[in-house]
Amino acid sequence: MTHVEDELTGQPECWTRAAAEAAGHAPALPRPGERVALVGCGTSYFMAQAAAALREGAGQGETDAFAASEFPRGRAYDRIVALTRSGTTTEVLDLLDRVKGRTRTTALTADPDTPVMTAADDVVVLDYADERSVVQTRFATTALTLLRAHLGLHPDKAVTDARTALAQPLPEGLADCTQFTFLGRGWTVGLAHEAGLKMREAALAWTEAYPAMEYRHGPISVTTRGTATWMLGAAPEGLAEQVRATGARWIEGGLDPLAELVRVQRLAVAVAAARGLDPDRPRHLTRSVILAP
Numbered sequence: 001m002t003h004v005e006d007e008l009t010g011q012p013e014c015w016t017r018a019a020a021e022a023a024g025h026a027p028a029l030p031r032p033g034e035r036v037a038l039v040g041c042g043t044s045y046f047m048a049q050a051a052a053a054l055r056e057g058a059g060q061g062e063t064d065a066f067a068a069s070e071f072p073r074g075r076a077y078d079r080i081v082a083l084t085r086s087g088t089t090t091e092v093l094d095l096l097d098r099v100k101g102r103t104r105t106t107a108l109t110a111d112p113d114t115p116v117m118t119a120a121d122d123v124v125v126l127d128y129a130d131e132r133s134v135v136q137t138r139f140a141t142t143a144l145t146l147l148r149a150h151l152g153l154h155p156d157k158a159v160t161d162a163r164t165a166l167a168q169p170l171p172e173g174l175a176d177c178t179q180f181t182f183l184g185r186g187w188t189v190g191l192a193h194e195a196g197l198k199m200r201e202a203a204l205a206w207t208e209a210y211p212a213m214e215y216r217h218g219p220i221s222v223t224t225r226g227t228a229t230w231m232l233g234a235a236p237e238g239l240a241e242q243v244r245a246t247g248a249r250w251i252e253g254g255l256d257p258l259a260e261l262v263r264v265q266r267l268a269v270a271v272a273a274a275r276g277l278d279p280d281r282p283r284h285l286t287r288s289v290i291l292a293p
Helices: 003-008 011-021 023-028 043-057 090-099 138-150 156-167 188-203 239-245 257-274
Strands: 036-040 063-067 079-084 104-109 122-125 179-184 207-211 227-232 249-251
Touching (some): 011 023, 011 138, 023 138, 043 079, 090 104, 138 257, 156 257, 179 188, 188 227, 227 239, 227 257
Parallel strands (some): 036 063, 036 079, 079 104, 104 122, 179 227
C-alpha cells in the first residue's frame, strides 16, 4: 500500500477528532463579524476557497480566499487564516511576516516543529492528520472539517459518507477514461479544483474543474466519449442530460461533497496504478515548496 492510500483511508477518524476539538480551538479561529482572508498554496488554497465560501454563505462575515503569493497588499482584514500542512511553505511564511503586527493571523498546520509556529499569532496543530506523502489527502480535508465544525456546518453524515466512499467500489471502467472534469457550486467549487489537482498530481491525468453553471459556457465543447464529468454536490437542472448527450460519462455526487472528494482521491490512486505510476513519487513535486532567498 502506498503512503497516499494508507493516509486517505484514515480520514473518517481524523474528521471525527477535528469536529470534536473544534470548540476548543475557537479562540484561534475567526469570530462572527470579522473580515477574514484565508490563504494557502496548492491544495491548501483550494481548501481555503471552500472554507471562505462556507463562512460567507453562513453570514459570518466577508471572507475571501487567495493563493498566498497573490494576497492583495492594500486590502485590510481583521484576521488572516493560513493553511499550511508543512509549516515551511515560503509564500505563506513571507505573507505572515509581512502582515505581522498589523493583522491578526492564524495558521492551521500539521507540524509543530516548523517556522509557522512563531510566524503566526495563533496556531492550530492537526498533527494527527500529518502525512508522509507529497500528495495531500487527509490533512487538507481535516483542516476543512475543523473549519466546517467551527461554523456549525459539519454534518455527522460527512463521516458516515466518507466511510461509504472508502468501502464502495468505484464505478466500473471509470479509471479507463482519458479526461476528467470536476464541477462544483458554492463551496464545492474549491473541492472541484482540488479533485482536479489530485488527478494531475498522482496520475498525470488530463483534468479540468469549473463552477457547474460555467460548464455550458465553452468547456462542454471538449467533452466527448472518454470524458468523465463528476459533480461534487447538487447539479444544476438539466446539466446531467446535456453532458450525457455528448457521449461523456456523468458521475453524480450523491455523498457529502467532502466524502465525494475521498472517492476522487481513490480514483487518482486507481488511475495511477492503471498507468504504472507511483502516486508517492509525483513528477516534479516536493512535499513543501521552499524557495531560496
